[in-house]
Amino acid sequence: MVNFTSNIFAMNKCDQCIVRQLSSLKALNKDEVVKLANSKTTYKIKKGESIFEEGEITNGVFCIKDGVGKLSKLSANGKDQIVKLVQSGELLGQRSMISNEPANLSAKAVADMEVCFIPKTEILHFFNNNNQFSMNLMQSVCEDLKESENDKIALVQKTVKQRLAETLLHLHDAFGENDDKTLKVQLTREELAGIIGTATESCIRLLSDFNKLDLIELVGKKIMLKNVKALKKMAE
Amino acid sequence: MVNFTSNIFAMNKCDQCIVRQLSSLKALNKDEVVKLANSKTTYKIKKGESIFEEGEITNGVFCIKDGVGKLSKLSANGKDQIVKLVQSGELLGQRSMISNEPANLSAKAVADMEVCFIPKTEILHFFNNNNQFSMNLMQSVCEDLKESENDKIALVQKTVKQRLAETLLHLHDAFGENDDKTLKVQLTREELAGIIGTATESCIRLLSDFNKLDLIELVGKKIMLKNVKALKKMAE
DNA sequence: TTATAAAAATGATATTTATCATATTATAAC
DNA sequence: GTTATAATATGATAAATATCATTTTTATAA
Structure with missing residues (x-):
């Protein structure tokens, strides 16, 4: 049975969590x-x-407390x-949970991760009883949809x-840089190729050109951006 | 002021509508x-x-009563x-409404359309007061997301x-065929090329090959599918 | 440290797809 | 119906990208 002290303890476990601060969960009381x-x-x-x-x-769903997936x-x-790459503060698996479907994609760690699993029943309870939470969740899926459509066009x-x-x-932008100015997310060339949708060799060749x-x-194996302005121009 | 008779009239206007039967709106009382x-x-x-x-x-949002967009x-x-192609029974513009953003895409009629505009305030009211409606809307956006991700992979x-x-x-599958067995949605070769993401000439050339x-x-200008089995095998 | 494997890099070549040019056919306006 | 216009079709060629082969570099384990 849950007493007052354990409630305080239980709350603290999630209340200060980065996911609670950044995701749809921020609407929870x-x-x-x-x-x-x-x-x-x-x-x-x-x-x-x-x-x-x-x-x-x-x-x-999985809360990503730390790491990159x-x-x-x-x-x-x-x-x-x-x-998609997911990072700390984000929720993972919302889509298939809402659709009542098996996962359409595999989720793997790109850097060591710490995640919390939250059962569907909990999420649905919040969805049905907290309008701000359901709106947040909705907006988060809408954001994913917009990104996906823009990726498709690109x-x-x-x-x-x-x-x-x-x-x-x-x-x-999304993951920042290390002290030595190199990109913080460290992906293999193969992974980078998997994001832009090309062959690993083509990706490596273009990195050489950019270099x-x-x-x-x-x-x-790390990458440092040296001319952001020119990269932006190139991306257009 | 709205009296009983006009209510009945008003309800009938939407109650029998195909959008009401097929979209998230089916949850409305x-x-x-x-x-x-x-x-x-x-x-x-x-x-x-x-x-x-x-x-x-x-x-x-726009309810699509008839036509294709x-x-x-x-x-x-x-x-x-x-x-994306949208057809009668579907809602249009959910994503940008929920995200509070200007439209990310243009919506045009591919065949003559009849649509109804529903103001944001109404939709948000339903979203906050009808759990089944908000769940339906959520699932509809999730479905769009899944399709978009699969398109991206393809x-x-x-x-x-x-x-x-x-x-x-x-x-x-989605739009069916005419009496002469040709596809019901009639797209130009240019539009078809725009869906599969290729040059119009490439699309035309491949249609010739398939022929x-x-x-x-x-x-x-119409297209009739003659060997669905072989097309399925080819698509894999 | 050295051996071994994995990742990255580069070259040569093949394949896919886009682009440009032009012809043919269908559609709409008169 | 005839003419103008747009859509479809096809050929020739160029460009982008993938694939396969090989070398070099980096990381990992003995």
């Missing part, structure tokens, strides 16, 4: 946060490991197309070179 | 349908005309990339030929 904290399960996922696979029934789909020829209307420039800028043009600098 | 009917405005849009343009603030974005080089992982086969099958292979038959 104190009681709801307690309920949330009591129903969640925490997992640590190492780089490369999977959170869920395509076709799996997840029955809930990728949502991707494996093609027949063995290439992994990355649909795939058709832009060259691989433009998409690479665009992606590098987006990674810089020669002084748009970027290749520091081992 | 009688009172809500009356409210809906009293706030809506009906428009007729001729083939080729626009419902709204990219960047426009719509402040509501396209959501598209014009590229710098003048090509119109079609993101653009990268499939060839133009495969995407054409896939699109022809989808048009057949020669007896997969389809070109009846003037």
